Amino acid sequence: MKLHLPAFVIAVAAIVTSVFYLSSCTSEPAEEVAEVDSSETTVQPFPVEAVVVTPRTLTRSIVASGRLMAIRRTELSSGVSARALEVLVREGDHVKEGDLLLRLDEAPFELNVEKAEAELLDKRIDYAVFIMDTSAVLVPDTTWVKRESDALKIALQAYENGEIDAGALKSAQRNFDAAQLLSGSRRLDLIAQNTGLIRAELEHASARWELDQTSIHAPFQGVIAERLVDEGQQVSAGETCFELIDISRIRVRAAVLESDLGAVDIGHGIRTSVTTWPGEFFEGRISRVHPSVDEESGTGIVEAELANPGGRLKPGMFAEVLIEGTSYEDRIAVPDEAIVSRDDRTLVFVVKDGRAQWTYVTLGQEGDDWREVTSGISEGDTVAVTGNITLAHDVPVRVRLRE
DSSP states (O other): OOOOOOHHHHHHHHHHHHHHHHHHHHOOOGGGSOOOOGGGGOOOOEEEEEEEOOEEEEEEEEEEEEEEEEEEEEEEEOSSOEEEEEEOOOTTOEEOTTOEEEEEOOHHHHHHHHHHHHHHHHHHHHHHHHHHHOGGGGSOOHHHHHHHHHHHHHHHHHHHTTSSOHHHHHHHHHHHHHHHHTSTHHHHHHHHHHTTHHHHHHHHHHHHHHHHTTEEEOSSSEEEEEEOOOTTOEEOTTOEEEEEEEEEEEEEEEEEEGGGGGGOOTTOEEEEEOTTSTTOOEEEEEEEEEEEEOTTTOEEEEEEEEEOGGGOSOTTOEEEEEEEEEEEEEEEEEEGGGOEEETTEEEEEEEETTEEEEEEOEEEEEOSSEEEEEESOOTTOEEEOSSOSSOOTTEEEEEEEOO
């Protein structure tokens, strides 16, 4: 079968052929192309950021992780068992020192106080009658006390010399105590005991203490972290009713690797960040370094306190901590990004007369984002810190100094 092409395809092919023919006829020989002005091929300066080298203090920070804790935390409970009449706070409430948090039923304890006061009055009367009828109790027998005091001193010396045993010494001490108790001002104490006055005083004080326990007050300014009691509930003695925390300041507790503990000490600065406030740092200083290292994790615990204006930091938050470690003063250094490796050698680009000069360097101590240079550059040199990865030697550069 023969293939018949459409007429318009043949026409297009003819036109294309004509165009190529005319083009070849009108083109000029290659050697007649106009020359380009050499000034138009001048290399434009390459833009870089740079720093001027000056001596500085290098600090190597230690990275650790930890948790935030309340500066103070306490569980509040009642010392007596009673029914809760009024609960005045909820979780999250801010309270001041001394604020009333819980009131228990006082009625049975008020009755106990009244009974104790009545008993105390009776015993005071008995005591007063006894000393009024026995005027001799007001006249101390100092002769007896002096005699037994001297005997005790002799016994002590004899015991030290090995002349008497511990039993004899104890007997001398017992006689002296009896003389003090049965004469002078101590004789009045004996009468108070025999008449029941001292016991009545103790029972009255106990009844007053139990009455005081029917109300719970905040021992310091803080926030109610947990409320565990409701109105009408029967509360047992010692049962936790509230958890109160003080977050005016926050304690951060961080785990530091054993290998880094030697560079950490009390007073070193820290910078703490939390995921809740990205890009923000909270600064403080180490207040405590725990004396032991965990055998399993190989870490030691350090603690620091942070200011907490507005209470934005919350106990329990995970924290990333940068701890100020070893410092190296008065060192010639450049930013880490200024250092380039070529053919297993370390170099920087020093800008001189508008051109980047390839300069080999020797590195020293490491700091945070900076590195000491012990040879190759000097104070006052201008060193490129950006654009240096693709730079070549003696390339013109346009410098913008980094602040």
